[in-house]
Amino acid sequence: MSVFYDITVSHFLVLAAALFTVGIAGVLLRRNALIVMMSIELMLNAANITVLAFSRGFAGNNHEAAYQGQAFALTVIAIAAAEAAVGLAIVVTVFRTRRHSDIDRLTMLKN
């Protein structure tokens, strides 16, 4: 019996949860806007993995559910890309006005 036989949906879910946590940690801990964005991408990808894992899990008996999951994942991928584009543009704007992209030093707006 191969070890691979034991990989189930749950394993993917745990992986996704771990990735998601890493993403959150990245957002909370890193100061560079770009890295924060990357962490957010990580979170989105974790979600994608979850979706696809479920989709795979449903594939056996519920085709519609499986398709929905796949469509969802594709949508997320597309939107994540758009988000990254917008985000980078905004980071560039910030960089152009401030010459840095350290989000903790952006405290002009406060109180």
Added chain:
Amino acid sequence: MTGASALLPALLVLPLVGAILVMLLPKEEPGLARGVSLGVSIATLALSLVILGPYDTKIASMQMVFDKEWIPGMGARFKLGVDGISIFMVLLTTFLTPIILLSAFKAITSRVREFCALLLILEVGMLGAFLSLDLLLFYVFWEIMLIPMYLLIGIWGGQRRIYASIKFVIYTMAGSLLMLVAIFYLYAQYGSVTGEYTLDLTQLERLVLPRDVQIYCFAAFALAFAIKVPLFPLHTWLPDAHVQAPTAGSVVLAGVLLKFGIYGFLRFAMPLFPYGAAELAPYLAYLAAAGIVYGAFVAFAQSDVKKLVAYSSVSHLGFCMIGIFAMNAEGIEGSIYAMISHGLTTSGLFLAIGVLYERRHTREMSEYGGLWKQMPVFAGLFLMCMLGSVGLPGLSGFVGEFLTIFGMFISGGTAGEPTFWAEFMPHPMLLGAVATSGVIFGAIYLLYMFQKMMFGPLDNPKNKELKDVSWREISVFTPLIIGIVVMGLYPKPFIKVMEPAVDRFISRFEAKLIEPDGPAHLIGQPAVASDRAPKTAPKAAADPHAGHAHAEGAHKAPPTKKPTAEEPAH
């Protein structure tokens, strides 16, 4: 709906149209704005007198009812009507508004247009609130009054006007918002009992709520109204508002706005929640009695005349509160009477202070003295208002105060025959006696004020140049003083008009006071035997059989027997 019923909405529309008209006038001509607004307010007064024509003094219930759908989805109606209680308040409002406008001709020189328009809008709000027979409509008008008053204090007020105006608004809102919650609750309860949702006061009055609920709801209403009254210790907004407000604001505040507290108790809080009212009445009466004495004491400590008169309002309105909790015709009619009288006398005092303030720009008593010599006519007018306020028999103040004290004194009944109210109101005589002591204190502080300002040597050089009142000012005071004297000497017609309504109020109150226990039900219908808190969701109301399955056997079961679970049978 007869032709007469269109009078009441017309009464609201007229000043509203006037206000809009005034706002449309050119900014550069303040005189025009003054004239137009005065004309409109006099027309409103005339219209309100026209109402007296079709008004039948023998009918106790609401008259000239104007009833129209307003928000059908909610059961809120645009319902107006007058009865013996509200008609005087309406007349007082329409009577005072032209006087106020006239009095402000000289005092208000900036933004005259806005001033006149705000006063007219305020009049709309006040009239609307006095006329409304729908809780939501009442609430709307009740709040509408707030903003013009806020602006009046804030724009044309004194040094600390900002503090005073915001305090006024926040204080008032603090009470009225909880009242709003109680209105919601009442609405929901009525809907769940009858399956029909309405905010119509006459409908809602039929609902008898459980005892505790009545107490809570009454407390919520009472808070709103007690702040407005203002009942000690919720009164501290009043002196600030009065002192900072321009004369016109003070007059309208003392003359009409304060009356909403008492009126609200009579019209809404007590008929809707009689049992709650009965349970809390002693406490409110104690506070009112305390307020009479307290207001008088603190008034005496003031060096600012306006503040003194403001505190005197706390004291005087205490009489009104005492009166309504006497729960007999004497007390309640006295209370209404005292309200009208207070509207006249205190307005007169504020106007008098305004006359001085216009000339000297100070309200410190120590700045004045010996004015009688310089301004004899003014002194006479001031004296009349002051004596009316002191409660001299033969002037209006006495009748009201005497009746309220008297009513409270015998509110437990006379020696032979105790009334139903006896069990709710402990120590009525003591309360009456404490209230009566306000008569002494009233004399002390008001005479003190009068003496400080009018008597003594005319030693302040600034006062030696003062001019006596002009004809315009005399014409401001004259109607007030005529009112004070007429109401003092011949109160019968006034009392006659309010009598049927008050009797009806009392008898309905008493009728609804019986059997407050059990779930909410309509008056005259038996309470549904249920040990469950009443359902409020409309669904539950639609299903009267919801959940009362009850196994009889459980009652006599020995300890070992399985207890019965009661779950609703759906």
Added chain:
Amino acid sequence: MITIVPNDFLYLGPLAVLTLVGLLLILAEAFAIARSRRFLMQLTVAGCVMAVIASIYTWRSLEPGGHVTAFSGMLLVDRMSMFLCTLFAGITGLIAMLGAAHQHEYNWQVGEFYGLMLLAAAGMCMIAMAGDLITIFIGIETMSLAVYVMTAARRRSRAGSEGAIKYFLVGAFASGFLVYGMALLYGATGTTNLQGISRALAVTHSSSLTVAAIFMLIIAFGFKIAAIPFHMWAPDAYEGAPTPVTAFMAAAVKSAAIAGMIRVFVQALGGDVVPFGQMGWSSIFAIIAAITMTVGNIGALRQNNIKRMLAYSSVAHAGVLLVGLITAGIAPEGEGLASVLYYLLAYSVATVGAFGVVVWIGNRDRERVLISDWYGLGAANPAAAMVMTLFMLSFAGIPPTGGFFAKFFLFKSALMAQDGALMWLVIVGVLNSMISIFYYLKVVMAMYFREATGEFKPLNSGAVTFVLVACGFLVLQMGMMPSRWLSYLGV
């Protein structure tokens, strides 16, 4: 199976109009001559008007209470969604007018602005019409991405870029939660269709997956509507963004987020199928709502910048809206939903109006966003001060304004739900109204009770005047004759 029938396109009206005009605008911008950009605004408004007409048309073609699914359940067309589409398109049109004047005065002519705005509106419409988690996600992201860009539209503004990046990062972070929550929900129920989720939950009740999913969704939507403690981006973003964009964020984006919450929480997770104790997810939202109202109002008290103050105020309003959502969730048969919609309408109108006055009053020399900048407006420009007062009163919930009735309906229906279980929340709500009066009246006070500190040179723009008059009229109308609006909402 996903099938598309031609009829579906009939119901796409508002969405299609907004998307197409939006794309057209972006194209047109590319070819526009720099000096004649006015037509962009006119085109935008025309698009919005068309969208409004399309929504109303669709609304009329629907049965009260009935709904139509399109694109295999991806979109759900009912009267509520059409009402919301009208609202979104209307707000967008009004804000486009504000935007044109603002751009002109402050010299930040960005042509894409209009296109993005319409695309954002399209996204909002999609949220309102969403019948599926995927459409909700697409709608939210379409809207959000456009608004991120709009926030940063003044490229040289340090505040703008700072606000934008804060907004963006927080928003994207929330998107992460959103997607993850949706994924878990999908896993728990085996479908992304909202009705399907509702059906599935009715059978399987719940599982820890559902619980976790709801946890994630609460966070995600909490960010979007700026509920506490997820609100802290809002004041910064609102302050940083150009005023018309702030108005758009406060009025439209928040409404859209609420629409999404209605779809997800009330319609998919509503009723008593969800396992968060007695009241389902509502018990958590109840706590959040109470804190949101309180902290939002308290936060607004000391603000001197009107935009920032209104940001906090919008946080507080989010709390009130949550009360309505809870009501709708726990008492689906009640009027909770209608009250939320009415509230959204009243709130949005007042918000657009208030920001409209902010736009109107300033000029490029002095933007006049501080309270002290407003001193003496009442004497200088009585009409403007009067409408601003109206908007403030509406926010504070004082009659005769729409805000009063909005609060009234909302709290009333909340109190009627579940034997008064929400009584405490209602009391918290009304007490908060009291606190809120304080800072709303601070504006009124500044306008009327203080002496002017300089001459007012307001923008002389017909469009802005139109917006102010329209909003002022609506606020009054909703305050005095609410019955017509209620009948639109099916009450």
Added chain:
Amino acid sequence: MQKTNNLLFLIPLLPLAGAFLNLFVWRLLAPLTGKYRQSDSLTHTTAIASVLGAFGLACYLVGVPLWKQYSAWHALGDARPETMGGLHQHLWTWIEVGSLKIDLAFRLDTLTAVMLLVITGIGSLIHIYSVGYMHGEKRYPAFFGYLNLFTGMMLILVLGDSLPIMFIGWEGVGLCSYLLIGFWFEETANADAGRKAFVANRVGDFAFLLGICLLFYATGSVDFADLQRPESIDALKEVFWGGERMGFYIALLFFIGACGKSAQIPLYVWLPDAMAGPTPVSALIHAATMVTAGVYMIVRMSFLYAHSTTAMAIVAVVGALTALFAAIMAFAQTDLKKVLAYSTVSQLGFMFVGVGVGAYTAGVFHLITHAFFKAGLFLAAGSVMHAMSGSGDIMKMGGLRKYMPRTRWSFLIYCVAIAGIFPFSGFFSKDEILAGAFGAGAEGWGPVLGKFLWATLSIAALGTAFYMFRLYFLVFGGELRCDEETKSHIHESPYSMTVPLMILAAFTCVIGVIGFPHLLDDKKELILPTYLHDWLSSTVVDFGRESLLMANGTSSIPESHLSNTLTIGLMIGAFAIGLIGIFTAKAIYGRGPSEKVAAMCETGNGKAIHNVVLNKFYVDELYEWSLYRFFRGAAKTLHEVVDRFLIDGLVVNGSAWLIDRGSRGLQLFQNGQLHRYLVGVVVGGALIFYFASSPKVSFDYKQLNANEVEFTPDFSSLTTIRGGLDAKGATITFDLDSDGEADFTSEYHPQKPMKVKWTFGGAGKYKVSMTMTDAVFDEKYSVTRTITVKDLAVKGGVK
């Protein structure tokens, strides 16, 4: 048997109309005649005409219709009804609310008639006198206006047919008194005096009002006629608070009212100060009429006092003490009018003793005679002061007999009368009171009280004679002690002033005939006619009225029938006392101020006593401290502490401050750093979820009857995100008899509350536990409570 007379209203209306004309109409019309001021002659003509008119009308009404009624009543002899109704006029119903009905109605009966004639008669004289006295006064119209107003109010007071109407007049005269005392208001002291008078009166009015309320409470009426009905009288005998009769408390309250108006202990302090007013005012208001209102009221309410001997005793004792103390205080005064003021207080004390011992006729008799001679004294004093350039210091007078003979002779007659010298009127009236006091002995009074009263009054009478003649000698006797400036102005007053003096003096001499002493012949019939007694007995419940005593059940007030010897003995005693007083005064002050006395007053105990007396026993200071200072201090304290600090400071502004702090805290947290925001999200979110999901379960219980208790599980705070509990599938078990086993198990549904009933074995404490088990994760939440089952048989019911 009362007759309607439609002219009654004119009596008060005439002076009121005069006041109205003088205060308003003439003033408004004055510009038409081209003058700013209304003319003085028009003013005083109006005023005098109105009062004279009232006097004439009063004479007519008393002399013709009332006299007819009286004679008819008198002629009936034993068959006559208790009281005769008198004349009556109902104008309109003033207040009619609920059970309370107050008619604006007037009644003229014999008691009123006496008052009416005194008021209008003396009032007319004083009006005339004022023409001279107030000549040249700037506010001439105002003075006459107020005087007229006062007369009108006083007439309302005595004519009023019910207590509230009486109260109108009661307060109205107080107001006029206030205005007239403070007439020369430029002097702060005058204005203060006016206020003091009004406030002291108000203290009395407070009791008066309460009395009205309590009377209504007891009898259901405030109308004099109604109150005398037997059922009302029965109500007065009800035992009330503290075991006394109802009548006692009512009577006491009214007496306090009377104390205020009639300046009795402890409310007398205002009257001496009231001398700040113009002298005619002192004569009319503070001597002849207003201050006697209290006496009048008690006589009017005699039917009430007849039912509480305790109350009567209090009235009598207070009256006696007042008479004595006021007399003592008069010794030390050096101001002409002040002496007269204390004398007034003292004489009012006499009257109160009279009415207090049930000798109502004597009280009223003294009221009448006093009205004449005291009014005369004041007017004469005014005349003197007029001559002395307005100064009233008797130490600077003396020898005026040469300069002002008319005044001097009148003054002497008054002094003799007040000293109680035969055959002047004061002698008769004072003797009546002394006799009444001597013979008094109502039920429960004990034997001594009457004698004590008599002794006290005798001393007071001695004092009266002494200080009055001290006054006389200091003013008119000896040599002139004033400065030259004043001396040059001394002159006899004009006739408008002295003619009233003479008229009053004439009356003082002869008016005593209306009340000859009760001397009986063998047949127990009066030897001398007692006109006043007969006249009043048609109205006043005097002692000896059988009908009321029967209504009372017991004869609480015995008839005071002294033997002739005793009566004559008392008369001689009183006469002697008067003479002793006069001669002592002559001995000491015959030639001006006594140095001996002055020296005595400067040293040791003498000084102390003198100071105490001079300062009126420091009662004013006591009042100053206890009332005014206390009031003002308390007012300030309340304002600062309660209003400013507690309510406004702590609650109102305090909550605002708290919220503001909260706002500031939020601002601090919102420092602009995105990470702070995100951490806030994580921490805040975690907290909210924690609190929202803390599982707490509990149950309520309610005892239904003797041993049956109902339990209601309460999961309202239970949210189960932490445990992932499926509320729908949860199971609930109750262990109700603490045996560790479930007695009841059920599925729980959150939307549908459930109740469990359980019957216990009786009263006592039981331990009950409830467990909720989650179906999915099998987690348990349990709670255990000890419940108390009460033994309901004892208390009989449970809420």
